[in-house]
Amino acid sequence: MVDLVANNSTNPGKLRIAIVGTGLVGSAALLALSGLQDVEVVGFEKSPVPREAGAWISLTVTGQLVLTKLISPEKINEIVYRPPDRAVYVTRHWRTGEDLVRQYSSEHIKEDFIQARTHRWPLLKLLMDHHPKDAVQYGKQVAAVRNSDVGAKLEFANGETTPDFDLVVAADGIYSGIRRQYWPDHQVQFKGAVAYRNVFHKSRVAHIKELHDDSSSWRRDGEVVFLSELGLDQYGVVIIKTEEPEYAATLRWERSISQEGLNRLRDHYKDWDPVISKVLDTVEEIQAYPLDSGPWLRELTRDDRVVFIGDASHPTAGAYGAGAAMGFGDAWALYRSLELTRRRGRGRRETAGYDLHKALQVFQQTRAPFLLRVEQQMALDRDTASYVAEAAGDEDEWKRRFKESGASIRWLQEHDVELEVLKAVSTVGVWKI
Numbered sequence: 001m002v003d004l005v006a007n008n009s010t011n012p013g014k015l016r017i018a019i020v021g022t023g024l025v026g027s028a029a030l031l032a033l034s035g036l037q038d039v040e041v042v043g044f045e046k047s048p049v050p051r052e053a054g055a056w057i058s059l060t061v062t063g064q065l066v067l068t069k070l071i072s073p074e075k076i077n078e079i080v081y082r083p084p085d086r087a088v089y090v091t092r093h094w095r096t097g098e099d100l101v102r103q104y105s106s107e108h109i110k111e112d113f114i115q116a117r118t119h120r121w122p123l124l125k126l127l128m129d130h131h132p133k134d135a136v137q138y139g140k141q142v143a144a145v146r147n148s149d150v151g152a153k154l155e156f157a158n159g160e161t162t163p164d165f166d167l168v169v170a171a172d173g174i175y176s177g178i179r180r181q182y183w184p185d186h187q188v189q190f191k192g193a194v195a196y197r198n199v200f201h202k203s204r205v206a207h208i209k210e211l212h213d214d215s216s217s218w219r220r221d222g223e224v225v226f227l228s229e230l231g232l233d234q235y236g237v238v239i240i241k242t243e244e245p246e247y248a249a250t251l252r253w254e255r256s257i258s259q260e261g262l263n264r265l266r267d268h269y270k271d272w273d274p275v276i277s278k279v280l281d282t283v284e285e286i287q288a289y290p291l292d293s294g295p296w297l298r299e300l301t302r303d304d305r306v307v308f309i310g311d312a313s314h315p316t317a318g319a320y321g322a323g324a325a326m327g328f329g330d331a332w333a334l335y336r337s338l339e340l341t342r343r344r345g346r347g348r349r350e351t352a353g354y355d356l357h358k359a360l361q362v363f364q365q366t367r368a369p370f371l372l373r374v375e376q377q378m379a380l381d382r383d384t385a386s387y388v389a390e391a392a393g394d395e396d397e398w399k400r401r402f403k404e405s406g407a408s409i410r411w412l413q414e415h416d417v418e419l420e421v422l423k424a425v426s427t428v429g430v431w432k433i
């Protein structure tokens with residue numbers, strides 16, 4: 001067990017935190033943790049420059065409650081889209097477009113926090129704009145964490161190593177190498193569907209009279225089409241389509257599919273609500289992302305030195321469109337766990353006052369039960385989808401089952417991370433709140 005912070009040669013008296021991976025979640029963690037007292041936070045990102053790629057990102061209430069603690073609501077509102085009717089999310093009949101389920105944020109949620117949609121690059125850029133200067137080192141691919149009694153060094157792919165860090169935050173995404181280092185048996189595998197997605201200026205679809213001003217999804221037998229404005233005058237399309245593993249293997253992350261592939265998609269959706277075809281007809285290119293998934297971590301920390309957040313901890317592409325928001329929840333929980341378990345003025349070894357053992361206990365207790373519940377819900381939803389699909393031959397029964405299964409997941413989308421940290425603190429027991 002690591003008791004309190006060990007001093008290190010480069011910055012005595014400060015808690016040294018390394019964040020591996022500065023995607024959305026690593027970036028949010030960097031911003032949050034930089035706000036702690038007596039810390040030095042460094043991000044290591046394997047990409048040589050921030051990657052401008054990415055499409056639709058849903059911001060749940062939870063996600064926004066966290067973001068607005070780090071960035072002003074005004075700045076966030078500049079990059080998001082909320083439909084006029086309190087940001088309603090409408091689930092429609094795949095063929096007729098009939099409005100089947102309408103999902104709102106709870107009535108007590110204030111305007112700045114109700115669910116919203118945006119796209120990845122402006123969100124990432126907004127987070128980066130708030131980072132301390134030069135906090136991220138790019139082109140640094142971390143190959144391993146080397147742990148010892150006094151700290152953890154990062155070893156890079158080129159063989160170089162860092163000085164010791166007190167805490168390593170693994171935010172290296174769904175294919176996390178650090179997760180593989182600690183759990184070599186954890187496998188992330190293709191889960192049978194590909195996400196096709198694009199973002200473009202909304203003027204491209206302005207001529208389509210049937211277009212809705214809400215965020216809509218059309219669902220059938222595990223396939224989903226999402227259409228919505230996304231903020232900054234951009235419009236987004238996301239299609240989750242089941243594909244054979246052999247075909248999915250030919251598609252690459254961030255690669256546009258061929259014209260033939262695009263026509264194949266248009267052909268597949270020609271019998272769905274015609275508005276989908278109309279949008280697809282305007283699309284000149286679309287990117288394919290085979291969706292992978294692996295078991296979620298039960299232990300979110302190792303050796304009181306390493307903590308897993310974001311997709312590195314819960315490796316499922318596309319869970320309720322809440323991947324980024326759940327990661328923001330992790331980042332906030334980690335920040336508060338460290339802050340609330342810190343004590344001050346206890347002598348040299350305790351200069352920074354952080355008790356990593358206790359902090360990571362609080363973090364584990366805050367996040368693990370919630371994440372377990374989400375994972376269980378995904379299993380339940382798979383069963384429900386089969387139940388609905390079995391009624392495919394009977395339109396009325398299919399609709400009845402569909403509506404019946406549209407249970408609210410507000411408990412997930414409006415999960416109160418701050419409250420859970422405070423509860424965990426009271427059970428783990430610390431010196432101050």
Ligand SMILES: Cc1cc2nc3c(=O)[nH]c(=O)nc-3n(C[C@H](O)[C@H](O)[C@H](O)COP(=O)(O)OP(=O)(O)OC[C@H]3O[C@@H](n4cnc5c(N)ncnc54)[C@H](O)[C@@H]3O)c2cc1C
Pocket residue numbers: 020021022023024025026027044045046047051053054055056057058120140141142143171172173174176177197309310311312317318323324327
């Ligand atoms: C380029 C890109 C585009 C995306 N587009 C979408 C999208 O359109 N819609 C959507 O819903 N989700 C998208 N996602 C995923 C989404 O951002 C995540 O599911 C979610 O936000 C959780 O974020 P994360 O930071 O945990 O993981 P990620 O966003 O995957 O970030 C992980 C980061 O770690 C870095 N990294 C990985 N390994 C190492 C290593 N060994 N050393 C150093 N750095 C490392 C990666 O380069 C990446 O920047 C995208 C992710 C990426 C990386």
